Amino acid sequence: MTVLDAHKVDPRDTQWEIDQPPYRVHFFERRGAQQPTWESEEWELNASDVTDVLAWAEATSRDRPHVVYAYVSSDSGSGLVRLFGSDPNSQVRDD
Amino acid sequence: MSGIKRHVLRAGKCVTALVAFGAVPFIINTSSAWAETNACSANLQTPHYSSGAGGIISKGTWQCTDVPTTVTLAYPNGQGFNLWLCTDKSPTRTEAYLQNDPNCLYKGTDASNISATVANATYTRYVPPSGQSGAHGSGWWVACAVWRSFGPKGTGGPTTSFSPIWEGSG
Numbered sequence: 001m002t003v004l005d006a007h008k009v010d011p012r013d014t015q016w017e018i019d020q021p022p023y024r025v026h027f028f029e030r031r032g033a034q035q036p037t038w039e040s041e042e043w044e045l046n047a048s049d050v051t052d053v054l055a056w057a058e059a060t061s062r063d064r065p066h067v068v069y070a071y072v073s074s075d076s077g078s079g080l081v082r083l084f085g086s087d088p089n090s091q092v093r094d095d
Numbered sequence: 096m097s098g099i100k101r102h103v104l105r106a107g108k109c110v111t112a113l114v115a116f117g118a119v120p121f122i123i124n125t126s127s128a129w130a131e132t133n134a135c136s137a138n139l140q141t142p143h144y145s146s147g148a149g150g151i152i153s154k155g156t157w158q159c160t161d162v163p164t165t166v167t168l169a170y171p172n173g174q175g176f177n178l179w180l181c182t183d184k185s186p187t188r189t190e191a192y193l194q195n196d197p198n199c200l201y202k203g204t205d206a207s208n209i210s211a212t213v214a215n216a217t218y219t220r221y222v223p224p225s226g227q228s229g230a231h232g233s234g235w236w237v238a239c240a241v242w243r244s245f246g247p248k249g250t251g252g253p254t255t256s257f258s259p260i261w262e263g264s265g
Contacts, residue, residue, distance in 0.1 A: 031144065037261045042147035076210070079219075089140045089154070 021070040022046055023053045024080060028065045028088050038088045044071065050083060057084075131254055133246035134160035135211070139258035142178060142236035144265040148221075150229020151202070151265040153178055153238035153258055157218045159211040164246030166209040166218070173253060174241035175206040178222045182234040188257040190239055202230035211246075233264035 023045045028038040043060075047053050050068070057066050065088050069080035140154040155176050157166050168175050174190060183198040193199045203223030211218055222238060223230055230236075238258035244251040 032261065032263050035260060035262050037141045037143040037263065039144045040146065042145065076212075087140075089143055090138070 018070075018072065020046070020048060021072060023050065023083075024069040024071050025053065025057045025060075026067045026069070026087065027057075027061060028067075030088075038065070040089070054084060130251065131244060132161075132248040132251040133164045133244040134248075135164060135166060135244045135246075135251060135254075137240055137242060137254065137256040139176075139238045139240060139256050141259045142238055142261050144263075145229055148223075148229035150223075150231050151178070151180075151236055152229050153222050153236075155205075155220045155222065155238065155240055155256070155258075157209050157211065157220075157242075158215050159244060159246065160214055161246050161248050162211050162214050164211045164244050166211060166242055166244050168220075168240060168242050169206040169208070172243040173206070174239075175204040176220050176222050176238065176240040176242075177201060178203040178230055178236070178238050180230065180232045180234050180236055182232070185235045185260055185262065186237060188237060188239070188260070190241055190255055193237070193239060200232065202232065202236075203227060229265070231265060234262070236261045236263065 025043045025045060027041045027043075029041070030036050031039045045053055045056065047056070050070075053068055057068055065085065067085040067087050068083045070083055072079050072081055136158055138156045142151050142153040144150065145152045159166070167173050177193075178201075179186070179193045179199050180202050181193070181196065181199040183196075186192055186196065186199055205220045205222045205224040207220065207224075209218045209220065237260045240256045241253055242256070243253045
């Protein structure tokens, strides 16, 4: 069972919300035999809820690993908030 | 993907290099002439083909425990975050080898500063950077970054970080 750290919080410690962020979905396909890497295919989606995005990603994945992010812009630039999955190109690999 | 939940979703291909934050970090290879005093680390992803970027890219992430810290990639404090393609053989992962071997070609760079204001947050750079097409060619691909940190614990580095090498084309 996955360990969760759940605790109650004071809700007044945030300053902003984004009701419907754009979502990014990155699919990965293994490429190369001896020194493999993961080719990536990136999509942006506008959806009312992340559950729709997760369903679309699963239906589109063809069993490829994928990561779902919320895309967020701020004064300091644009960024991603990971919601689901992990990037296989970020796995440690020994040469 | 056309036809899938089109009434709910509007999906279009995007360019990975537009992204500036995010991802799971890991350390590949780091060497320092001096200690990294601000507890910063860099992690460079294996170069790979991105359909959104239209070519080969590598993603680099930086994290600093001590903030606010500025990570500089630009010369003279750094040598940039660079993508290399070596066409004759798998290279030795040193900056000197890559710069001196005539068969190693420079395929993109990012020399922007990284302003780390949140402790242990992940700050991302891509090479080639956003606004440039992904790189093309065939051979051995590797990314390398030479960088320094300037933060509350003083000046760190210079530190050299490498990605794993990938043999392929794109």
